[in-house]
Amino acid sequence: MVQAAVDATEADLLAGAQGGNLFAFDEIVRRYQRRVYSTALRIVRRHDLADDVTQEAFLRAHRALASYDRARPFGPWICRIAANLAINHVRSPEAREEALDEAALDRLPAAASDGPLGAVLEKEARSVLEDAVGRLPAEQRAVFVLRTFEDLSYKEIAEALDLSVGTVMSRLSRAREKLRGALAGYLGPALDRAGGASR
Amino acid sequence: MSAHPVESLSALLDEELDDAERRVVEAHLAACPSCARHLRELAAVDALARDLPPAGAPDGYLETLPGRVRRRIRADRPASARPWVWPLAAGLALAVLAPIVLLQQRARYSPTADRAAIASRATTTRAARRATPMSPPMRGCAIRSMP
Numbered sequence: 268m269v270q271a272a273v274d275a276t277e278a279d280l281l282a283g284a285q286g287g288n289l290f291a292f293d294e295i296v297r298r299y300q301r302r303v304y305s306t307a308l309r310i311v312r313r314h315d316l317a318d319d320v321t322q323e324a325f326l327r328a329h330r331a332l333a334s335y336d337r338a339r340p341f342g343p344w345i346c347r348i349a350a351n352l353a354i355n356h357v358r359s360p361e362a363r364e365e366a367l368d369e370a371a372l373d374r375l376p377a378a379a380s381d382g383p384l385g386a387v388l389e390k391e392a393r394s395v396l397e398d399a400v401g402r403l404p405a406e407q408r409a410v411f412v413l414r415t416f417e418d419l420s421y422k423e424i425a426e427a428l429d430l431s432v433g434t435v436m437s438r439l440s441r442a443r444e445k446l447r448g449a450l451a452g453y454l455g456p457a458l459d460r461a462g463g464a465s466r
Numbered sequence: 467m468s469a470h471p472v473e474s475l476s477a478l479l480d481e482e483l484d485d486a487e488r489r490v491v492e493a494h495l496a497a498c499p500s501c502a503r504h505l506r507e508l509a510a511v512d513a514l515a516r517d518l519p520p521a522g523a524p525d526g527y528l529e530t531l532p533g534r535v536r537r538r539i540r541a542d543r544p545a546s547a548r549p550w551v552w553p554l555a556a557g558l559a560l561a562v563l564a565p566i567v568l569l570q571q572r573a574r575y576s577p578t579a580d581r582a583a584i585a586s587r588a589t590t591t592r593a594a595r596r597a598t599p600m601s602p603p604m605r606g607c608a609i610r611s612m613p
Contacts, residue, residue, distance in 0.1 A: 274570065292539070296532040297532050300531050302520065304494070304521070304531075308521040308523075309544055314523075314524060314527075318527070322531070322534060325535045326535065326538050326539060326540075329535075329542075330542070355600055389514070393514065396515060396518065406573060413513075415515045433514065435483065436477050437473055440473040443508050444472070446511050446515070450510075450511055454507045454510050454511065
């Protein structure tokens, strides 16, 4: 039964989970846990809180399975649940934000080096960018995470976080301006080089 | 030249402007090298951010997560979803209450308890008789009924 769950398609797994099959839901958790945890950690910035959010997101998804429309993709749906929980965590009075710990930063795997920045600068820029994302106000960070890492539209973000589309637009713009400011030392030379090379 | 449409640059990047807004911003960009560069910088930030790997989890964390989620789901299920809960609860209650009731019954009807109860009742009756002598009408009644 467990092997059958591992081999099943997502639609089969969701149908099984809706029918009460816990092995099927286990497999769904396995397939999405990294993505959900990552979304949560990018917003709450602490492993213990991200763990709480991740477990709670799957629990709520399981409770809502009966009304879940299988025609909708599961990934964005569960990530929206996680983002909502994460932002509530961050907003709660008892939540104390801490910067992403060094151990978590060390766990980040190496990124591809064929981006717009030179390979040498990119590693350093990544670290600066991670740090700058962590220092964004929670509301801006949640919008930025859902747009950049989950690729949600403004309308989807607005629905997920119970905001107007205009608020999403302005928060995202402010978040990007802050990140642009943090990366100014890396962007200027890179763009100048790109401009020089293209001439 | 119109004011720099900073907020719209981000939305342009995301293709979230409607046609009319997009035309206005693009016309501005064509005439404003500063905003054009600003847009390129935002695009570079966006590309770099999208290239960031998923935030890492501690070793072993993801291996244990499905099990922990499963336990929480089981604990979260309402009793109606677990048909064995009520029979089990009834069985446990019976197992606890039956010996107590049985012991009480045995104590109430045991010979020792009976003798103690009879002795107690006799003592009480004798004491009551000594404290209350026969009343006059009762005595008269007794005399008249004699042959």
